[in-house]
Amino acid sequence: MHITDKLCNKKWGVFNHYLYGYTAKPEGITWNEAIEKFDVKKISDQLREVGAGYYFITLCQGGRYLLSPNNTYNRITGSKPGDVCTDRDIVLELYDELSKYGIDLYLYFPSDGPHTDSEHGKKMGFYYETDDVYKIVNGLYCHREPHENKVLLEKRLNQRFVNNWSSVLKEYADRYKTKICGWWFDGFYDFFGFKPEWIKPFCDAVKDANQNAVVAFNNGVKKHLYKWYEYEDYTSGELNELELIPNGRFTDGIQSHILAPLGKTWGMKDARYDNEYMKSYIKSVNDNGAVVTVDVGVSSDGSWSREQLEALKNCGQS
Numbered sequence: 086m087h088i089t090d091k092l093c094n095k096k097w098g099v100f101n102h103y104l105y106g107y108t109a110k111p112e113g114i115t116w117n118e119a120i121e122k123f124d125v126k127k128i129s130d131q132l133r134e135v136g137a138g139y140y141f142i143t144l145c146q147g148g149r150y151l152l153s154p155n156n157t158y159n160r161i162t163g164s165k166p167g168d169v170c171t172d173r174d175i176v177l178e179l180y181d182e183l184s185k186y187g188i189d190l191y192l193y194f195p196s197d198g199p200h201t202d203s204e205h206g207k208k209m210g211f212y213y214e215t216d217d218v219y220k221i222v223n224g225l226y227c228h229r230e231p232h233e234n235k236v237l238l239e240k241r242l243n244q245r246f247v248n249n250w251s252s253v254l255k256e257y258a259d260r261y262k263t264k265i266c267g268w269w270f271d272g273f274y275d276f277f278g279f280k281p282e283w284i285k286p287f288c289d290a291v292k293d294a295n296q297n298a299v300v301a302f303n304n305g306v307k308k309h310l311y312k313w314y315e316y317e318d319y320t321s322g323e324l325n326e327l328e329l330i331p332n333g334r335f336t337d338g339i340q341s342h343i344l345a346p347l348g349k350t351w352g353m354k355d356a357r358y359d360n361e362y363m364k365s366y367i368k369s370v371n372d373n374g375a376v377v378t379v380d381v382g383v384s385s386d387g388s389w390s391r392e393q394l395e396a397l398k399n400c401g402q403s
Contacts, residue, residue, distance in 0.1 A: 129183055135400055176261060177261070302321060309329070319341055319344070323345070
């Protein structure tokens with residue numbers, strides 16, 4: 086028995102970046118208007134159409150808007166309930182719907198809080214401008230080199246931020262408990278200066294609420310799978326392409342897992358690969374005991390593009 090047996094047996098799943106900048110803003114609506122449009126049954130129908138065994142969704146990323154209620158966040162930032170943390174709890178609704186069909190639910194949580202929001206980032210304890218750490222190369226955001234990285238040179242993580250942000254996570258973990266099968270933690274980058282003792286509160290928050298929840302901590306895109314944190318259960322596996330086939334089920338003793346976009350980059354609605362390729366690729370990964378999570382674009386109502394649905398159709402039957 087291994088803690089990742091459940092994940093391994095599900096074989097593959099879908100990841101949605103359901104965020105203000107990906108849904109509400111492009112559609113010209115408010116965050117709460119987007120949340121009200123979100124259709125958990127539509128998500129369930131699409132997952133069953135493509136044959137995915139599990140589903141990932143983002144709780145937040147970089148800004149002030151969170152997917153579900155969080156009193157801790159409101160207290161720290163001085164926000165009113167329902168303002169930036171929605172009144173509607175989509176996570177609980179997703180669990181209720183997906184569990185009818187045996188589809189597992191996983192959550193994405195970033196390490197760096199509302200770091201791009203000057204007001205909330207500063208109240209949380211960590212703030213920087215996007216241009217501090219990223220530059221645009223060939224139309225895509227890339228990390229700056231250490232010598233030109235303003236966060237590395239001037240702005241650092243601190244204990245106050247870690248205490249605040251991990252307490253936001255703890256409220257979610259304590260609420261959802263065993264409803265969430267696992268967590269994918271983003272942004273544990275070297276240039277942020279994370280110390281081992283600052284990572285543990287995030288891991289503990291999840292494991293204290295559900296000892297069987299599996300966790301991965303992302304240290305950035307590599308060309309191979311890797312174990313980065315001593316207590317993680319599966320590889321974060323962030324890649325830019327759906328091409329790597331792991332050599333076996335385990336990488337450095339943890340479950341081999343890949344996360345990459347179907348579109349040209351994260352959250353996009355095009356399909357770089359056709360259905361024949363995706364069925365063959367997922368099968369090859371699974372045959373080696375590994376798991377693959379496919380990032381697809383999502384609209385505010387939860388719908389995916391027909392192009393991406395066609396690319397993933399019946400992949401679970403391969």
